[in-house]
Amino acid sequence: MNDSNTIRIGTRASLLARTQTEWVVEQLRSLGHAVEVVTINTIGDTRTDMPIARIGGDGVFVRELERALLERRIDAAVHSLKDLPSAETPGLSLACVPRRATPFDALVARGPATLAALPAGAVVGTSSVRRVMQVKAARPDLVVGPVRGNVDTRLKKLDDGEFDAIILAAAGLERLGLSHRITELLRPDAFWPAVAQGALVVQIRADDESMAAAVAALDDRAAHDAVRAERSFLATLAGGCLAPIGGWAHVGVDGRLELGGCVLEERGGAVERILARAASELSGGAPEVLGRRVADDLRRQGADAMLARMRQHAARDRET
Numbered sequence: 001m002n003d004s005n006t007i008r009i010g011t012r013a014s015l016l017a018r019t020q021t022e023w024v025v026e027q028l029r030s031l032g033h034a035v036e037v038v039t040i041n042t043i044g045d046t047r048t049d050m051p052i053a054r055i056g057g058d059g060v061f062v063r064e065l066e067r068a069l070l071e072r073r074i075d076a077a078v079h080s081l082k083d084l085p086s087a088e089t090p091g092l093s094l095a096c097v098p099r100r101a102t103p104f105d106a107l108v109a110r111g112p113a114t115l116a117a118l119p120a121g122a123v124v125g126t127s128s129v130r131r132v133m134q135v136k137a138a139r140p141d142l143v144v145g146p147v148r149g150n151v152d153t154r155l156k157k158l159d160d161g162e163f164d165a166i167i168l169a170a171a172g173l174e175r176l177g178l179s180h181r182i183t184e185l186l187r188p189d190a191f192w193p194a195v196a197q198g199a200l201v202v203q204i205r206a207d208d209e210s211m212a213a214a215v216a217a218l219d220d221r222a223a224h225d226a227v228r229a230e231r232s233f234l235a236t237l238a239g240g241c242l243a244p245i246g247g248w249a250h251v252g253v254d255g256r257l258e259l260g261g262c263v264l265e266e267r268g269g270a271v272e273r274i275l276a277r278a279a280s281e282l283s284g285g286a287p288e289v290l291g292r293r294v295a296d297d298l299r300r301q302g303a304d305a306m307l308a309r310m311r312q313h314a315a316r317d318r319e320t
Contacts, residue, residue, distance in 0.1 A: 006034040007214065010065045010074035013039050014150045016172050020200055021078040023175075024098070027218050038074050040064050066092060069203065075211055077203045081196035081227055082169075084203075086235035096202040096215040100223040101171035103198035103248055105131060105191060107184040108173070109165035110158060114184040115191075118142060122164035125157065129310075130244045131167050133264040134191050137271035151176060171198035189275065192246025192262045195230040199223055222251055225287045229259045232291025237263070237298065239307055247294075249287070256280045257287060261294050265306040274301040 007028060011021035018039070025035045041064065065077040066089050081097065088094065107115050115138055118124070124135055125147035132144050145163065147154050151172055158166050167186070173179055202218065204211040226249040239245045247261035260277035276297035280290050295303075 006036050007076060007211070008036045008038050008074045010038045010040050010068050010077040012061060012065070013041055016151055016176055017078075017080075019175050020080070024078050024200070024202060024218065027098075028214065031214075031217060033214055038068070040068055040074075066203070069205055072205075075204065075208065076215065079201050079203060080172075081199040081201040081231075082194045084196075084201065085240060086195075086231050091206055093204055093206040093212070094201050095204045095212050096219045097224040097227055098200050098202075098218050099220040100226070101174050101198040102185070103193050104170050104188075105167050105186040105193055105197075106170040106173060106182040107165055107167055107186055108155070108158060108181050109183045110161075110163075112183055113165065115139060115165075115186065118165060123162075125154065125163035125166035128167075128194070129242065130192075130194060130246055130264065133244050133266055133271045134186075134246075135167070136266065137264070137273060138190065140270075151178070155181065169193075169197055188246070188248055188260055192260075193248055195234045195245065195247045195261075196227045199227045201227075225257055226250055226259075229257060229287035229291040230261075232288035233259060233261050233295045234291075236292045236295035237303055237307065239263075243307060244310060245307075249290070252279060254279075254282075256282060257290055259290050259294050261298065263298055263303045263306055265310060267309075272306070274298055274303060274306070276301070 009021060009025060011017050021037060025037060028035050061083040062079055068074045069077055070091055109118065118139065120141040121143060123143045123145050125145050126132055127146045127148055135142060135144050147157060147163065147166055151168060154166050154168065157163060170182060170185060173182055202215045229249040230247045233247050234245060237245060244264040245261065247259065249257055249259040252258045257280040258277065260275065262273050262275045265272050276294045278290060278293045
């Protein structure tokens with residue numbers, strides 16, 4: 001923490017990012033802390049004219065915030081955890097994961113439609129390769145088109161008729177008070193979310209003990225364990241947050257942590273999917289162990305080759 005004892009929290013400039021950060025700010029202020037919000041523009045927010053993969057891949061929404069932390073211009077940063085690369089940045093720590101919002105994707109259609117009920121040829125907007133592949137797997141008769149921008153920008157494009165439906169994270173709509181726009185929650189096993197979707201994280205400097213103590217009260221153990229398992233799963237597969245990988249961990253009815261994950265690949269116009277799931281031992285154990293178990297199962301099914309082909313295709317796309 002800085003010498004003035006005022007916590008400087010960094011956030012992206014989008015409405016959703018500021019709304020998420022404001023929730024953390026309110027919690028800290030209720031605990032008696034003085035807090036200042038510092039808005040930082042990221043390349044992912046400013047370059048909406050091209051796909052994220054062509055801007056620079058993993059970390060495009062977090063690099064500037066992490067740099068501000070390391071340079072001590074801020075004391076903490078609030079991120080959507082799914083935006084963070086699976087490899088942690090040296091010198092920084094993921095100190096706190098608050099209670100998780102709905103982790104699933106959501107279909108938002110102009111009428112009261114589900115994915116199954118959209119008419120043939122309907123145009124669905126999403127720029128996520130994971131979402132694109134799952135839409136194609138479920139409905140190869142639909143047209144999938146890219147859409148970038150903040151939540152309000154994407155909704156306006158939908159309402160203006162550019163798309164018949166779009167796919168967004170349900171958590172973002174919930175946090176913006178837009179849950180009523182959701183026409184269908186897309187759940188596993190039919191539709192897998194991004195790793196750590198719906199979770200926020202407060203990132204701090206690894207040596208800042210006072211900040212670690214300040215945010216500890218906001219940590220939700222179940223949510224933190226779940227995303228630790230999911231991120232371990234993603235890291236073991238060597239898949240970035242832009243890879244066609246889905247995963248979701250949660251505490252089952254028997255109290256054990258359960259994790260399922262999938263890897264997708266489009267070959268010859270069809271989408272192939274492999275799936276694995278496991279539960280933690282009754283005695284518990286590190287969530288990371290569960291993540292590695294599920295990833296290793298997928299690797300035995302051919303995930304390494306699938307992801308290698310995906311990286312080759314992505315590299316070719318960046319060159320063109």
